[in-house]
Amino acid sequence: xxxxxxxxxxxxxxxxxxxxxxxxxxxxxxxxxxxxxxxxxxxxxxxxxxxxxxxxxxxxxxxxxxxxxxxxxxxxxxxxxxxxxxxxxxxxxxxxxxxxxxxxxxxxxxxxxxxxxxxxxxxxxxxxxxxxxxxxxxxxxxxxxxxxxxxxxxxxxxxxxxxxxxxxxxxxxxxxxxxxxxxxxxxxxxxxxxxxxxxxxxxxxxxxxxxxxx
Amino acid sequence: xxxxxxxxxxxxxxxxxxxxxxxxxxxxxxxxxxxxxxxxxxxxxxxxxxxxxxxxxxxxxxxxxxxxxxxxxxxxxxxxxxxxxxxxxxxxxxxxxxxxxxxxxxxxxxxxxxxxxxxxxxxxxxxxxxxxxxxxxxxxxxxxxxxxxxxxxxxxxxxxxxxxxxxxxxxxxxxxxxxxxxxxxxxxxxxxxxxxxxxxxxxxxxxxxxxxxx
DNA sequence: CCATTCATGTAATCGGTTACATGATTCT
DNA sequence: AGAATCATGTAACCGATTACATGAATGG
Numbered sequence: 147x148x149x150x151x152x153x154x155x156x157x158x159x160x161x162x163x164x165x166x167x168x169x170x171x172x173x174x175x176x177x178x179x180x181x182x183x184x185x186x187x188x189x190x191x192x193x194x195x196x197x198x199x200x201x202x203x204x205x206x207x208x209x210x211x212x213x214x215x216x217x218x219x220x221x222x223x224x225x226x227x228x229x230x231x232x233x234x235x236x237x238x239x240x241x242x243x244x245x246x247x248x249x250x251x252x253x254x255x256x257x258x259x260x261x262x263x264x265x266x267x268x269x270x271x272x273x274x275x276x277x278x279x280x281x282x283x284x285x286x287x288x289x290x291x292x293x294x295x296x297x298x299x300x301x302x303x304x305x306x307x308x309x310x311x312x313x314x315x316x317x318x319x320x321x322x323x324x325x326x327x328x329x330x331x332x333x334x335x336x337x338x339x340x341x342x343x344x345x346x347x348x349x350x351x352x353x354x355x356x357x358x359x360x
Numbered sequence: 361x362x363x364x365x366x367x368x369x370x371x372x373x374x375x376x377x378x379x380x381x382x383x384x385x386x387x388x389x390x391x392x393x394x395x396x397x398x399x400x401x402x403x404x405x406x407x408x409x410x411x412x413x414x415x416x417x418x419x420x421x422x423x424x425x426x427x428x429x430x431x432x433x434x435x436x437x438x439x440x441x442x443x444x445x446x447x448x449x450x451x452x453x454x455x456x457x458x459x460x461x462x463x464x465x466x467x468x469x470x471x472x473x474x475x476x477x478x479x480x481x482x483x484x485x486x487x488x489x490x491x492x493x494x495x496x497x498x499x500x501x502x503x504x505x506x507x508x509x510x511x512x513x514x515x516x517x518x519x520x521x522x523x524x525x526x527x528x529x530x531x532x533x534x535x536x537x538x539x540x541x542x543x544x545x546x547x548x549x550x551x552x553x554x555x556x557x558x559x560x561x562x563x564x565x566x567x568x569x570x571x572x573x574x
Numbered sequence: 575c576c577a578t579t580c581a582t583g584t585a586a587t588c589g590g591t592t593a594c595a596t597g598a599t600t601c602t
Numbered sequence: 603a604g605a606a607t608c609a610t611g612t613a614a615c616c617g618a619t620t621a622c623a624t625g626a627a628t629g630g
Binding site for chain 2: 152155156159162179180181182183184226229230232233234237239240241242243244245246247248249250251252253254255256257258260261263264268271272294296297298299300302303304306307309310311313314316317318320321324325328329331332
């Protein structure tokens with residue numbers, strides 16, 4: 147009987163908030179929690195069975211007549227204890243594995259214009275994601291008017307991950323813009339292109355203050 | 361005959377800079393390039409064979425008497441062309457998969473003191489990595505005294521990835537410190553703990569206004 | 575003496591994605 | 603009529619890690 151996998155803890159974490167079916171969990175591992183951990187239903191159903199075999203979750207069948215019956219899973223006391231212990235247990239920092247950085251490492255071979263377009267496109271995507279985070283943030287902080295929820299509530303934990311997403315994406319988008327600026331500046335070598343935003347500048351990494359790629 | 365894998369392009373990227381053995385590539389995929397892409401030798405040797413089968417690299421055996429013989433691989437013209445095209449080709453933004461964020465999402469269940477220690481530890485690790493980046497940076501920018509190398513040189517590309525590493529780690533460390541501050545403040549509820557560094561701030565999530573990567 | 579470096583491979587295992595499989599209800 | 607949602611599973615495949623395998627030279 148081996149250790150619980152990270153996915154197992156992800157499922158326990160969702161079930162600690164509210165009970166639900168495998169289908170429910172699959173949905174949550176797409177939309178809000180999917181911003182930092184994902185899984186398909188093909189991985190979730192067997193994992194739930196394994197958690198149940200270890201007594202960390204239980205289920206009962208809910209019969210429905212207009213829809214298929216479903217198994218509603220709930221976390222057990224043992225599951226809650228295992229989850230609580232896992233949160234503060236040791237964790238290796240995983241290596242970064244980022245294909246866009248690998249592209250950047252080989253960008254000296256590429257057409258600067260095309261490369262600039264690639265990095266601008268990725269900046270745009272991160273900015274789009276930031277907009278989605280902002281919507282979630284509004285929902286989380288709305289009633290309390292900008293006050294961070296108390297530690298010890300699920301709302302605080304959700305806000306904390308959201309905050310990381312926001313700053314992570316901002317940082318990444320800024321770097322993408324810096325890359326695009328460097329590449330475009332090099333592409334328009336000393337020609338008439340006055341390229342206001344693309345000056346290499348000191349390493350301060352100022353974003354082009356435009357309205358954002360769109 | 362399928363597409364070249366990302367690892368294949370990683371190897372091509374290294375061989376585009378200098379020829380080397382599988383062993384050499386394995387070393388590079390630990391230390392400098394390993395900061396954004398890794399592979400073990402068990403993955404590298406078969407991949408080199410596949411690249412050779414497609415004519416993207418070639419090799420010749422170098423016999424040594426004090427050491428084992430080695431196969432020195434070099435990129436071909438076809439390989440260089442494939443690499444160049446790949447750099448600017450379309451790229452899906454991969455989902456984030458971050459176990460520390462998953463822990464944060466469940467931190468409401470945990471002991472705040474222990475959790476704060478976990479996040480401080482991770483902040484410390486990122487800061488240690490920043491120090492390593494700084495050393496590399498000094499090597500890269502040393503002769504040119506702080507001037508960014510020209511786009512189109514391998515040095516620019518290396519600097520670009522390093523710059524991302526720096527700002528990424530800074531951002532992550534700052535968030536870890538914010539988490540730790542929140543958790544410690546909650547742990548020392550209304551007691552004398554004036555928690556200097558832990559002010560929640562507006563929800564805007566402003567990045568630390570540091571001097572920027574340099 | 576033992577660990578590390580150099581050097582190249584194969585095999586087993588694991589986590590995750592894609593595809594296969596089935597089937598009712600509701601929405602466009 | 604076709605797509606999407608609800609609902610639960612299995613099988614095949616793929617990328618990556620760990621372990622197995624061998625062996626000489628150097629350094630502490």
